[in-house]
Amino acid sequence: MSDRLNQMAAFVEVARQGSFVRAAERLGVNVSATSRGVAALEARLGVRLFQRSTRRVALTEAGRAHYARCEALLNEFDDAEAAVSQLSGAINGTLxxxxxxxxxxxxxxxxxxxxxxxxxxxxxxxxxxxxxxxxxxxxxxxxxxxxxxxxxxxxxxxxxSSRRVLVASPDYLERRGTPRTPAALASHTRLVLEVGLAPRVWRLVNGADEVAIDTPSRVRSSDAIALRRLCVDGSGIAFVPGFVVADDLAAGRLKRVLPRWASPVQxxxxxxxxxxxxxxxxxxxxxxxxxxxxxxx
The missing domain is CATH 3.40.190.10 (Periplasmic binding protein-like II)
Incomplete structure (x- = not known):
């Protein structure tokens, strides 16, 4: 029984990772052991579970069907062990x-x-x-x-919960001026956080008032920490989560722009x-x- 569980675990992890090497790293075993486990499972079932090439590993139709069942079985097994372990008050394993x-x-x-x-x-x-x-x-x-x-x-x-806020460095605002209305943002350098469905549109609310700012951006990044660094360095105005820039605002490295305006609550x-x-x-x-x-x- 333990061999069958190990084979299923190897199969499921390869399917998740799309790689025998990464699956072996996750399982803490060598690649040959992972490969042997999958091969043994395929031999016992009499079907090929993966299409293998030099570049990628993909599930076959039979592999996709078997993956769902194996994952459910392994989850049940993990849940059973976790339930017993929880009775002892100890928390173990990998999260x-x-x-x-x-x-x-x-x-x-x-x-x-x-x-x-x-x-x-x-x-x-x-x-x-x-x-x-x-x-x-x-x-x-x-x-x-x-x-x-x-x-x-x-x-x-x-x-x-949090909100995104508009921020810029004191140096940038001294050089370019401080916007007094949302419309004035159009003449400034925008640093855009590329996260969400329409990241280049800045939705700003102030009580019952709401505006959408959609003008060309100078820098776009999916990393809020990177935009924070650029903003501190004076590269433009950023619209980022308040928790990312809280320390900079407190220390004076950044200033709120249009402080009455922010994103809707997230x-x-x-x-x-x-x-x-x-x-x-x-x-x-x-x-x-x-x-x-x-x-x-």
Whole structure:
């Protein structure tokens, strides 16, 4: 039975990673062991599960059908072990989490050490990425995201909220002048955060008033930390989450531009697969983050 579980684990991880090498790294075994496990599974089933080439590994039609079943079985197995482990009060294993880079670097990474100290048996696989990760397909336990989420396979829990704000360096404003109205932004250098459905359109609200700014941008980046650095260096006006620039505003390295205007409220969510059993490691990390992110602005 253990051989069959190992073979299924190898198959599922190769499917997730699209690579035998990366799958072996995730599983903590050598590549030949992963390859042998998949080959043994294919031999027992009498079908080819992957199309292999020098550049990529892709599931066959039979592989796609079997992947869904294997993943469900392995999840049930993990849930069963987690349920028993939880009775002892210990939290063990590996927690795979994906978090936006800006939020992660400013409000989560600084507190990770404290969480790990509380749970010495836990390993953390932390991905700081701004792309929308498919938790189910890519095998993540948890995502922290800013903004909405619609997927029946996932559970969404609000942790906090934030707004994007307009900021610029004192040097830039001295050189180019300070905008007094949203329309005046058209004559300034815009630094655009390429995140969301229409990132180049800045939606600004002030009470019941709302405007949309859509003018050419000088710099575009998916990394809020990079835009923050450019903004501090005087490269233009950025429209970024307030939590990314809070320290710079407090220290005077940046100033609010049009301080009465900001984005609509954006909620910060914890998102995890809608299994019947929520692993203790996920519950513990989400509870820990809620205390941190509740105060984010």
């Amino acid at each position: 795979r989490v994906t978090i936006p880079a800006g939020l992660g670097m400013t409000h989560i990474v600084p507190f990770v050490a404290g969480f790990l100290e509380r749970h010495p048996g836990l390993e953390l696989d932390l991905s700081l990425a701004n792309r929308i990760v498919d938790l189910v397909e890519e095998g993540y336990d948890l995502a922290i995201r800013v903004g909405g989420q619609r997927d029946a396979r996932l559970v969404v829990r609000k942790l906090g 909620e910060i969510h914890a998102i995890y697969p809608a299994n019947r059993f929520i692993p203790a490691k996920v519950r513990a990390f989400v509870d820990y983050l809620e205390g941190i992110l509740r105060e984010v602005q």
